[in-house]
Amino acid sequence: MKSQQFLIKKIKLLLFFSFFLFFVACNKDNDPINVSVESEEPRNLPAAQLQNVVYGENERNVMDVFLPENRNSKTPVLILIHGGSWSSGDKAAMNPVANMFSQNYGIASISINYRLIPNYTLPAQMEDIQGVVNKIVKEQPTWHISKENIYLFGVSAGAHLSLLYAYGYDVQDKIKGVISMCGPTNFVLPDMIEEHDDWNQVITELTGYSYEENPESWQQASPYYFVNSSTCSTILAHCEDDSVVPYSQAVMLNEKLEANGVETRFLSYPQGGHLFLGVNLSEILEASKEMILDK
The missing domain is CATH 1.20.5 (Single alpha-helices involved in coiled-coils or other helix-helix interfaces)
Structure with a gap:
């Protein structure tokens, strides 16, 4: 029993x-x-496009997001910044490039609008880029992209803003590389101060001061002066006959990057002007892809 x-x-x-x-x-x-994080990763995600995603309080604080298929938490992110003398322009101009990076290279791409001069001076534009980065970090779990592997791609004024943020304002060290197409890099030069009245006016509107009133503000707006040995990888593309942004701007920055041991690639073209007319842009796009995907 x-x-x-x-x-x-x-x-x-x-x-x-x-x-x-x-x-x-x-x-x-x-x-x-x-x-584990890996067990939560969805598989075979379809490509997606999100239009006019809000990242800040201003009406210009919107962006278009291009998410590639089969993305995951390691998928790199490319922020594209349009040109327009800091006073005009729209993210739509960069959308074809953003879509190409997403579809062809599997890189999550984001084309942004930002606040414009003369109503908004620096550092408003830097705050806008920071807002985009913050939005990426916040949405990372739902967008399934990296929040640490972020790159900047800018044209003209957008290239200047990309360089300035990457070199001087990225305190969280999120930006791993920057691509500049015909971007101004140093405003504190005779050829920028004395020889171009139009530059004088636009940089005064960008900084909020004339050079005579506050020369330090012009230096603080120049990516060149933020370069050091910790500066992120950089691609510079510039045409020698650029009549808007002097070719010397790219040469000077490239020399300083090399002197500081920074990984840099200088793509120089004899002709093409400020708009790269007649230039085969595939070399620039391929170099950008290699920098982003080889990290």
Whole structure:
């Protein structure tokens, strides 16, 4: 009789532990201690486009997001910044490039609008780029992209803003590389101050001061003066016959990058002007892809 009671107790105990183990196994997916990041990664995600995503309070604080298929938490992100003398322009101009990077290279690409002069001076534009980075970090779990592997691509005024943010304002060290197409890099030069009245006016509107009033503000607006040995990888593309942004701007920055041991690539073209007319842009795009995907 005792042996029967002992056997019944043993069976009950085994059934209890079996039920307990089954319960734990069923709830394992909800246990944050036991679930790895990799196990939560969705597979075979389709490509997606998100239009006019808000990243700030101003009406200009919107962006278009191009998410590639099969993305995951390691998918790099490219922020594209349009030109327009800091006073005009729209993200739509960069959307074809953003879409190409997303579809052809599997890089999540974001084309942004930002606040414009003369109503908004620096550092408003830097705050806007920071707002975009913050939005990427916030949405990373739902967009399934990297929040640490971020790059900037800018044209003309957008190139200047890309360089300035990457070199001088990226305190979180999120930006791993920057691509500049015909971007101004140093406003504190005779050929920028004395020889171009139009530059004088636009930089005064960008900084909020004339050079005579506050020369330091012009230096603080120049990416050149933020270069050091920790500066991120850089691609510079410029045409020698650029009549808007002097070719010397790219040459000077490239020399300083090399002197500081920064990984840099200088793509120089004899002709093409400020708009790269007649230039085969595939070299620039391919170099950008290599920098982003080879990291």
